[in-house]
Amino acid sequence: MSDLFIVDDLTVTFPTSRGPVEVVKNLSFTVGRDDTLGIVGESGSGKSMTALAVLGLLPRGAQTSGSVRLDGTELLGKSERDLRAVRGNAISMVFQDPLSSLNPYYTVGLQISEMYQTHQGGSRRAAKQVAIEALERVGIPDPERRVDHYPHQFSGGQRQRVMIAMALCCSPSLLIADEPTTALDVTVQAQILELLAELQSTTGTGMIFITHDLAVISSIAQRVLVMREGDPVEYGTAEQVFSDPQHEYTRMLLDAVPRIDDEVPA
Amino acid sequence: MTTSPTLVEVEEAVPSGPLAPPTSGKRVVTTITRDKGALACLVFLAIVVLMAVAAPLITKLSGWGPYQFDSAAINSDLGGVPHGSLGGISGSHWFGVEPQNGRDLFARIVYGARVSITISLSATLLTGILGVVLGMLAGFYRGWVDQVISRLMDFLMAFPALIFMIAILSSLPSGNRPVLLVVVISVFGWPYLARVIRGQTMTLANREFVEAARASGAKDTQVVFREILPNLRGSIVVMTTLAIPGFIGTEAGLSFLGVGVSPPTASWGQMIASSVSWYSVDPMFFAIPGAFLFLTVLSLTVLGDKIRTLIDQGEAA
Ligand SMILES: Nc1ncnc2c1ncn2[C@@H]1O[C@H](COP(=O)(O)OP(=O)(O)OP(=O)(O)O)[C@@H](O)[C@H]1O
Ligand SMILES: [Mg+2]
Numbered sequence: 001m002s003d004l005f006i007v008d009d010l011t012v013t014f015p016t017s018r019g020p021v022e023v024v025k026n027l028s029f030t031v032g033r034d035d036t037l038g039i040v041g042e043s044g045s046g047k048s049m050t051a052l053a054v055l056g057l058l059p060r061g062a063q064t065s066g067s068v069r070l071d072g073t074e075l076l077g078k079s080e081r082d083l084r085a086v087r088g089n090a091i092s093m094v095f096q097d098p099l100s101s102l103n104p105y106y107t108v109g110l111q112i113s114e115m116y117q118t119h120q121g122g123s124r125r126a127a128k129q130v131a132i133e134a135l136e137r138v139g140i141p142d143p144e145r146r147v148d149h150y151p152h153q154f155s156g157g158q159r160q161r162v163m164i165a166m167a168l169c170c171s172p173s174l175l176i177a178d179e180p181t182t183a184l185d186v187t188v189q190a191q192i193l194e195l196l197a198e199l200q201s202t203t204g205t206g207m208i209f210i211t212h213d214l215a216v217i218s219s220i221a222q223r224v225l226v227m228r229e230g231d232p233v234e235y236g237t238a239e240q241v242f243s244d245p246q247h248e249y250t251r252m253l254l255d256a257v258p259r260i261d262d263e264v265p266a
Numbered sequence: 267m268t269t270s271p272t273l274v275e276v277e278e279a280v281p282s283g284p285l286a287p288p289t290s291g292k293r294v295v296t297t298i299t300r301d302k303g304a305l306a307c308l309v310f311l312a313i314v315v316l317m318a319v320a321a322p323l324i325t326k327l328s329g330w331g332p333y334q335f336d337s338a339a340i341n342s343d344l345g346g347v348p349h350g351s352l353g354g355i356s357g358s359h360w361f362g363v364e365p366q367n368g369r370d371l372f373a374r375i376v377y378g379a380r381v382s383i384t385i386s387l388s389a390t391l392l393t394g395i396l397g398v399v400l401g402m403l404a405g406f407y408r409g410w411v412d413q414v415i416s417r418l419m420d421f422l423m424a425f426p427a428l429i430f431m432i433a434i435l436s437s438l439p440s441g442n443r444p445v446l447l448v449v450v451i452s453v454f455g456w457p458y459l460a461r462v463i464r465g466q467t468m469t470l471a472n473r474e475f476v477e478a479a480r481a482s483g484a485k486d487t488q489v490v491f492r493e494i495l496p497n498l499r500g501s502i503v504v505m506t507t508l509a510i511p512g513f514i515g516t517e518a519g520l521s522f523l524g525v526g527v528s529p530p531t532a533s534w535g536q537m538i539a540s541s542v543s544w545y546s547v548d549p550m551f552f553a554i555p556g557a558f559l560f561l562t563v564l565s566l567t568v569l570g571d572k573i574r575t576l577i578d579q580g581e582a583a
Contacts, residue, residue: 055481057477057480057481060408060409084483084484084485085483086483087480087481087482087483088481088482088483089483092481092482093478093481093482095474095477095478095481096474097474100473100474100475101474101475101477101478102475102478103475103479103492103493103496103497104475104497105496105497106496114492115482115483118482118483118484118488119483163478166482167482
């Protein structure tokens with residue numbers, strides 16, 4: 001089976017005053033089309049660094065080694081310019097905090113359509129139409145009117161929907177969601193998860209879902225990667241990891257989670 | 267600002283948190299016009315600006331130009347003291363005349379406003395450009411760019427600027443004094459703005475929407491001009507408004523010291539300087555330009571403070 005996205009032996013190193021520190025160590029995983037990989041781990045375990053490394057967005061000074069391939073194309077070592085064409089287009093990202101991921105100075109429609117035009121070109125009017133459709137797809141009511149609203153006129157959950165609309169407007173083949181529901185309250189969390197799962201099944205986008213909440217992973221991911229201090233601790237299908245965790249650390253994480261049913265409450 | 271957010275009914279709105287919308291220009295205007303003190307300042311400034319803009323027209327109406335001598339208005343037997351009380355205030359010389367040569371004070375005040383406004387606004391513009399560009403460069407690129415710019419700022423801020431300005435202005439040919447003044451004032455003025463812009467750019471560059479913009483494929487220039495710059499607008503407006511009175515004061519000060527605009531061009535600072543020796547016989551010669559300078563600086567400071575409060579509230583709301 002040809003996987004969409006293959007990460008092989010990825011290592012991220014930061015030079016510090018006390019010598020180089022590896023924040024991601026020899027990480028390997030694959031994401032298939034229409035597949036969701038959940039990455040779980042405590043705070044500081046290197047989840048976000050993995051995501052940023054994939055997009056070439058690591059802070060200055062960081063060094064990466066290994067291989068990251070999307071559809072057979074190597075991404076590590078690509079020029080900044082080539083990477084810009086990938087970001088938001090073939091691979092897009094949704095961040096943790098929808099409050100601050102949108103620029104307060106522009107209408108959401110402008111932010112979506114600008115991103116679309118950057119990658120796909122086309123007229124301003126066509127891009128605005130894309131923005132309206134994107135908002136409709138993520139369940140924003142009355143999208144024709146709402147495109148012209150500013151981020152502060154949306155609720156937290158709606159802003160995250162807007163972010164998702166933006167991430168999906170160029171039909172990426174991979175979506176990286178870095179703790180997209182952490183800043184939201186529980187009922188809204190469930191709605192966003194449902195939305196992501198639904199959009200994924202209709203568009204066939206591969207997804208990497210980063211969280212420190214195993215309960216969230218159980219409802220959305222087919223495969224799970226558990227990380228601890230940069231090390232991949234456990235990697236396997238969701239059933240394997242949940243029913244028969246091989247590693248002590250995974251068992252500890254599982255015990256810390258109150259068991260909930262696999263179904264997301266509607 | 268052209269696209270102020272309109273208030274529409276908001277479905278399940280949450281407190282806006284760090285994502286405060288920009289304070290709209292409209293709101294600033296309505297709040298200021300409701301405040302009596304601020305409104306008075308605004309009206310006074312409007313008059314000064316009108317004087318500056320329409321100077322030739324106004325002096326045509328008042329009948330005397332700024333360079334016209336009126337020997338009939340002064341008493342040459344008494345060494346040139348103006349005829350009449352209050353420095354020769356009369357129907358034809360509304361603010362009286364200059365002792366010794368009888369030039370019309372009203373006309374010179376009007377033309378002096380021109381000098382003050384032009385120099386301070388040009389200096390503000392140049393300072394603004396230098397401060398914003400260099401501050402953003404330092405804050406955005408960090409590293410050696412920041413090192414170079416920051417050291418330069420430290421150097422300029424620690425420098426005894428006034429002494430240097432006097433030295434350089436008196437040693438250079440007085441050919442184009444206003445331009446020189448603007449350049450010299452701006453060279454020493456930009457670090458104060460740049461320092462603030464640098465700090466805010468650093469904070470903004472770490473905000474998630476900047477990272478989000480990068481993650482969606484934005485170039486550095488797009489990040490700087492589209493994401494960061496608009497969010498600095500509040501600080502730029504506040505810092506530059508509060509800088510204008512300072513520049514007016516500096517121009518007056520330098521002209522007072524004889525290194526500002528060169529005579530016969532009228533300037534408030536210069537008028538105050540020449541009034542010093544006449545202070546006891548003709549106090550109005552000092553009082554009138556002094557009052558204009560004082561009120562202009564005061565009004566600008568009060569308004570600047572008001573705008574600052576409004577924008578701070580807007581950002582904290
Ligand atoms: N500039 C840097 N230099 C050195 N180490 C860094 C730097 N930035 C981050 N790190 C380290 O990298 C490690 C991984 O951070 P990362 O942001 O990936 O954690 P995370 O798993 O996403 O955590 P969270 O759940 O809190 O988001 C942390 O231990 C952090 O201290
Ligand atoms: Mg993280």
